[in-house]
Amino acid sequence: MKKRVMEVIKRKLVQSMNEILETINKELSDEIAQIESDSVIGDIVDKANSILEMQIYDKLTEKEQEKLQEISDALKRIEDGVYGKCVVCGKPIEEKRLLAIPEAKMCIMCKSAQEKKKA
Numbered sequence: 540m541k542k543r544v545m546e547v548i549k550r551k552l553v554q555s556m557n558e559i560l561e562t563i564n565k566e567l568s569d570e571i572a573q574i575e576s577d578s579v580i581g582d583i584v585d586k587a588n589s590i591l592e593m594q595i596y597d598k599l600t601e602k603e604q605e606k607l608q609e610i611s612d613a614l615k616r617i618e619d620g621v622y623g624k625c626v627v628c629g630k631p632i633e634e635k636r637l638l639a640i641p642e643a644k645m646c647i648m649c650k651s652a653q654e655k656k657k658a
């Protein structure tokens with residue numbers, strides 16, 4: 540994946556994380572109030588993890604918790620250098636799909652197969 544595309548995706552992930560955090564911002568201590576999009580990935584992952592470990596996590600809706608977890612996972616995958624690969628089949632996920640849903644971890648084929656199974 541191109542470095543420029545990765546930067547865009549990283550920024551999107553940080554942005555959606557901040558959007559969730561804003562809903563509980565009052566409860567947050569200053570140190571984790573806002574995550575800078577130019578932070579090192581490792582720092583962002585650390586922050587995400589400390590948020591996930593904090594009690595304020597309970598103040599999020601189930602959907603927000605899920606999203607935050609997904610974002611944190613995506614950032615971890617960037618850090619580990621495995622971002623953009625489908626966790627099921629291992630094939631690269633379409634760039635267009637990642638730009639639309641940066642936290643996606645499955646390619647469109649595996650995702651729709653999973654959804655079919657669920658239905």
Ligand SMILES: [Zn+2]
Pocket residue numbers: 625626627628629630645646647648649650
């Ligand atoms: Zn797949």
